[in-house]
Amino acid sequence: MRCSCCKVCRHYSILLDMESYNTDDIIYALATAWAQSALAVIRVSGEGCRKALGECFSRPKALLQAKNATLVHGFITDGQNGENLDEVVAAVYTHGHGYTLEESVEFTCHGSLPGLQKLLALFKRIGLRPAQGGEFTFRAFLHGRMDLTQAEAVQELVAAQSPRSQAMALSRLEGSLKDRISAVKEDLLVVLAAVEVQLDYAEDELDEFVFPLSRLQEVEIALERLASSYSVGRLYGQGARVVLAGATNAGKSSLFNLLLKQQRSIVSATKGTTRDYIEADCSFEGIPVRLYDTAGLRESSDTIEAEGIKRTEQLIDQADLVVYLVDSTEVQQSYRSDDKTLVVFNKSDLAKAPQGSLSVSAQSGEGIAALASAIAKRLRQGLPTTGEDQVVIESERQKVLLLQASEAVQRAIALVELDIPLDIVAAELGEAMQSLGELTGEVTPADILQKIFSGFCVGK
Template identity: 80%
Template structure:
């Protein structure tokens, strides 16, 4: 991927490439209003538009040229708007031929198509947001559940940025006191008492923040749940029940499902990728054997395996473990062992209890949090928080062993470096490019 050129005037469709009532095309860069005025009617209205005003008119192929579409232009002067650059956002009709004509016209007059994340990158460069907020933009777009959407919106509002800034300020106070001791002779200063409790407070704060990653990952990225079991155990029926639609073929003929089927759903706010798989049994059918191999691969990759057992069958089944939830099906025909989880995929009995058990199993080991708590979802942020915390832990250990302050200062500076990289203050250019290139075009 080429590097961003921030001197170019860029444009992109900010809404999906699909027929719709309305669509939005973004344009950003110094001088864009003057350039676009030559292809807008009335040109004077666009040129004289003040910041944060709307202008009605037509996009044309040039002065007295063919009209391409009737639009409303939202105008932002430098220092305002999403990118903090001079920019114009056109709301036009969602006709695909119309959009294609406008985009082709913009390219023809010298504007450059924006790359993924380029608008947000410019917003970051101009100080409209820090790197945690920029990442929250993409996390908000990609949110798969109301909970992950709310958490991403909170980060976009700056809650994570503020928490990190607070930790950095505390760390800076500690570091400043250490630097004073290093810069002046001992006889020039009062007896020094290292602010150890203050440093421990920073360490605790970063530990708590890092520990929320499992929650963020669960609600943001979701979980892979595989329905497994012998043939005719009721996996396809359960699959359809959990999805609340008929996706899998249900039949009394053993071996009907020969390849896995997958679909998305949500269970207690957790985004789930659900897999209906081929029944596990000995088979001489080469196609069915291949399907069973795929089932075994999926089981190995799953976050949770719901292993379905036919209550009317005496077949052997695996011992349940942390990753496997054992469920007895056909409770309408036979009783399951006492204390076990039982359902009827035919009547729907026990499905609510099963869904709750699945959610509880997926949440095991994940710290319970209130909706008001700041939660991280980015692996990059998680790793940098851990590195900063570890540097502070090393500094605390050095102080307790009465090691010279210059060595302590080195660890504190490393922690500051990690936090600076987290918010984007000292993040290398190639890392920034990698982060933003994963964004969708138009953002």
């Protein structure tokens, strides 16, 4: 039997294990990048923060009496000598509002690094504590402003490398994954409740029981679909490694520069010019890619070139896709042929490529658009189809828990089909509910929470 304050008890037990995230403290942190800028934001959160900040604010009464979501103009002053440290605008959030749902203030100040150092040092001197990574979001989670899937989406949104990954993370932050999991849990609870009723009453007290198998099968399909979307989320969120490989003078460096639209690699008619790999970020149809130009593959007695070739082979092993460039002017050439290799014939302006092959000219740019499309297509190959309204996950933790829940439901379905006693079926359904509870943060252990939030930026 759970007590009526179980949620409070759970949060209290979490805090005992996460001493560094003491919610009794007033915390502060720079919420914008540590770099010179026109403006910067310093976030402060914790009950009583306005009173504490009044010691160093030129208009303490206005700050203390400000209504929620209002702005107060003033100066941050050094109480020891009365010196104005910066002119600021304070955005005030009263208890129950704002990002953390705690009383909080966000100061917009000038982005001078020496000025920021003075402000941060002053806040520490008046007794505020520097926030740790993810501590503001942890408090937002703790106070029920968001569940754990939304909290993870905050960091995923910050780290997004492509417009699509940004849009998917924003959708999760808005609650799309939370709502989908809630709907699945509701269906699972209906099935579990029906089973529990059968277990609580004698057979002669109830009508003949028909197990809601189709509903449970729908739950399994929904869980499997969500788990399989991880491959899509990972591709657009974390990107892929694409390696340009091939023999010397196949045109890899020219193609590398052309795809990047800038001169990064040295291009020369001399064989073996590229002796070490060069890497750069780009994207193909919204997929973020780390692109590598590598040393040409051939037998070499040159120690430095041989080391470059060795590194090329290591990159090929680690690549998500290898674009293997072949010189069309060479009559006979051997080249890689496997599932992660895309063979491309270069120098189409000088010689005709084999019928049906993909060809480009790194010199003139002919065929580059088709190559970019082919790269994107190969990277998406084997991924599940996702519509605009389908929720996509990016977290491996979420994928593991969804698979655990799915497998428990599959076992429950198998038990029902074998006419196994309902108490065993109920145990499997309970395990599925446990996994979904960990997913949203209702029953997540403190060490997992520590790992998730400590990976956030300070200020988030």
